[in-house]
Amino acid sequence: MTRSRKCISEGESSAVLKLQGIEAGYGESMVVRSVNLEVKPGQIVCLMGRNGVGKSTLMKTIMGLIKPRAGTLHYEGRELTHASPERRAHAGIGYVPQGREIFQQLTVEENLLLGLEAAADRRKKLPESLFETFPVLRQMLSRKGGDLSGGQQQQLAIARAMAAGPKLLLLDEPMEGIQPSIVMEIEAIIESIKRDREIAVLLVEQSLEFATSIADHYYVLDRGTIAASGGAEHLSEELVRKHLTV
Ligand SMILES: Nc1ncnc2c1ncn2[C@@H]1O[C@H](COP(=O)(O)OP(=O)(O)O)[C@@H](O)[C@H]1O
Numbered sequence: 001m002t003r004s005r006k007c008i009s010e011g012e013s014s015a016v017l018k019l020q021g022i023e024a025g026y027g028e029s030m031v032v033r034s035v036n037l038e039v040k041p042g043q044i045v046c047l048m049g050r051n052g053v054g055k056s057t058l059m060k061t062i063m064g065l066i067k068p069r070a071g072t073l074h075y076e077g078r079e080l081t082h083a084s085p086e087r088r089a090h091a092g093i094g095y096v097p098q099g100r101e102i103f104q105q106l107t108v109e110e111n112l113l114l115g116l117e118a119a120a121d122r123r124k125k126l127p128e129s130l131f132e133t134f135p136v137l138r139q140m141l142s143r144k145g146g147d148l149s150g151g152q153q154q155q156l157a158i159a160r161a162m163a164a165g166p167k168l169l170l171l172d173e174p175m176e177g178i179q180p181s182i183v184m185e186i187e188a189i190i191e192s193i194k195r196d197r198e199i200a201v202l203l204v205e206q207s208l209e210f211a212t213s214i215a216d217h218y219y220v221l222d223r224g225t226i227a228a229s230g231g232a233e234h235l236s237e238e239l240v241r242k243h244l245t246v
């Protein structure tokens with residue numbers, strides 16, 4: 001399939017993802033309002049904010065699972081504001097929803113092969129590099145997803161989203177509900193993604209410590225709008241007190 005490149009405009013081209021004036025919600029209720037956000041190639045961008053402010057809603061809107069009421073979304077310079085989730089996946093956006101949502105009854109291998117369906121080049125074989133990042137999954141290929149530990153399921157969810165070779169990975173609270181010892185494994189995976197700088201990551205993360213250590217840039221969402229943003233080195237206690245503590 002050849003895709004039209006006619007909507008590339010100057011200025012959009014340096015960002016992997018660019019949101020301008022995005023509004024989205026459910027039924028009558030508007031959850032996300034006038035969100036401007038940018039992810040540059042190879043960057044790790046952290047999206048922070050209290051529970052219920054709209055972080056997951058924004059992630060779903062980026063993946064096309066919720067239709068925006070207003071605003072535009074550009075991915076690699078192409079406007080995908082109204083594209084289907086499938087088209088976004090084919091274009092190179094990988095998504096790990098909050099709560100993982102792997103297929104419990106399918107094997108690890110079947111789960112990974114489903115992720116491969118998003119590959120633009122229609123390849124049929126799982127890339128070897130996937131098992132370099134997730135060695136634990138190689139030994140578990142024939143196990144049912146539901147038989148894996150929480151941490152392994154999270155690794156499977158991330159591996160599935162990476163199977164097709166995305167350029168942008170959306171990770172919604174990947175450390176949530178995982179034992180502290182396993183959190184470090186997931187953090188190490190995100191760190192290895194950052195080292196390679198081939199995939200940009202938009203990460204919803206509650207831990208200020210991890211956000212400060214890993215992120216290049218941060219956004220704080222408060223009641224649906226971006227209340228603060230900047231280089232991760234500027235993430236401060238004050239900001240946290242103001243926008244992140246309950
Ligand atoms: N499917 C849904 N239908 C209606 N309202 C929803 C739905 N999902 C989330 N919401 C509401 O949208 C708001 C933002 O939720 P969410 O995006 O999940 O926040 P966060 O991820 O920041 O915790 C909340 O008030 C929540 O109750």
Ligand SMILES: [Mg+2]
Binds near residue numbers: 055098173
């Ligand atoms: Mg959420």
